[in-house]
Amino acid sequence: MRVMITMWAWGPSHYQPLVPLAWAFRLAGHDVMVATQPRLTRHVLRSGLPAMPLGTDDEVSAAVERFLKPGALPRKVMVGNKSESRTIRDFAQIAEAMAGPLTEAVRAFRPDLLIFEETTYAAPLVAALEGVPAVRHLLGLDCLSPLRWTESPALAELTERLGLGMVDLAGLVTVDACPPSMQVEGDFRRQLMRYVPYNGTAELPSWLDEGRRPRVCVTWGTSMYRFEYYDFVAGKIIDAVAGLGVDVVAALSEADRRALGPVPGNVRVAETLPLGAVLPGCDLVISQGGMGTTLTAAAFGVPHLIAPTLPDHKVNVGQLAKTGAGAVLDVSADAAGIAAQVAEVLETPSFTDAAHRVRAEIAAQPLPAEVAGRLAELVR
Known part of the structure; x- marks a missing residue:
């Protein structure tokens, strides 16, 4: 089976939680590819997995810079005649920039399964467009579990431009490595998994x-x-x-x-x-x-x-x-x-x-x- 794992390149903290499952697929004999922006590919290679660069870093840099601005920026923005969380709006803009390069990558690699980091909203949309099963992978506590595409004006606009109907941003199933006693509730299909720490590599003193x-x-x-x-x-x-x-x-x-x-x-x-x-x-x-x-x-x-x-x-x-x-x-x-x-x-x-x-x-x-x-x- 061919498995593509994707996330937008915020940093290694958004990639590392997915490494244990990626290695599990590879050790089971599956063909695994990690697709992300160039800025994150060196971290992928350090983890021993192959990397496929998506587009350019410039395509997500503007949204990343907005995340780093002072907290005085408005928490809500207007999308058309509706208000939306500024954070979700930024995630939606990253999805829009990422959709084209990810579509090209999916068509080139032809995965049987697409696993995506929870805020990489381009992934379930591209998966629906290309007819590939999509599985969401949480980073930890699911702070965004209530979000569905219909509740985000920006994502709804992107979905419409791609010619798609209703797309569930939670995918077919959500891989959840957070212990149940700590996790928040969510109305989606959940696959529990043991959290196996991967925080990078180093020579130990x-x-x-x-x-x-x-x-x-x-x-x-x-x-x-x-x-x-x-x-x-x-x-x-x-x-x-x-x-x-x-x-x-x-x-x-x-x-x-x-x-x-x-x-x-x-x-x-x-x-x-x-x-x-x-x-x-x-x-x-x-x-x-x-x-x-x-x-x-x-x-x-x-x-x-x-x-x-x-x-x-x-x-x-x-x-x-x-x-x-x-x-x-x-x-x-x-x-x-x-x-x-x-x-x-x-x-x-x-x-x-x-x-x-x-x-x-x-x-x-x-x-x-x-x-x-x-x-x-x-x-x-």
Whole structure:
């Protein structure tokens, strides 16, 4: 079977969650191709999968830049005589730019199945146009589950221009690797899958197996520095946590490392080191609450303190808090206040107990290999 996997090139965080399923298909003997804009192809190649560039980076750059603008921009825009979420409008414009190149790629590769990242709305439209079964793959918590094409004026316009009727943006089925206790409800067909952390590749340092306990990881994602309204508070958190005398690992992007400056002696800076390598030896992770960080911590049973910045971060910490495995970190507090919040989580067994329950829940879900088999059977 020929399987095409596609996503628009926001960054590796929108690609990495799809890698385990892509590899499951490949290991089962299927022909797998990843189609995305050129800016993301190097990340695809690093994961050991083949890449097919779609169009040019310029076709999505304008929409990407709008995502990075200050939060003062209007949350709603007008499309014709209807209002629409600015975020969905941007996703729709990306879909419009991507539809042509993706159609060409589908006609060239001739996939039997098209798997798409949840905000890549061009994929289900092109799949319908070309008569290819489409499967949606969530990044984590499904913040956009209520959206259907009829509820988006911009997407409805694009669908009409393509000469299509009703197209379900959820595809035939949705692959969901978020543990059910954390997931939001959605009225679509769901295929659960075990979350298998893939956060990139790196040479692992020997100190990962060294150091005193407890160990706290402070990380701030891979793309927050790109936002114009980005407030780098990881340095403040690191200084506060280091004052507790614990072993601190600062797992940061290259840009965040430059912004960090000098650190206390009990802090190790791990620049671009995958969280999947760092978190197994940690007792607590502190982050902004991105999808990848949240689910990787959950998969390893690590309690999580989140200082949310973006809307999806707030959804993530809200759902995580319901399980008891995490809580909101108030970064407006002074160093003593932040340290007190961290110490409370480290000293309260219920956080670790809840994190272990979530880990067990994740481990009980079907492996990517089993899901690949089920999807292949669905296509047949």
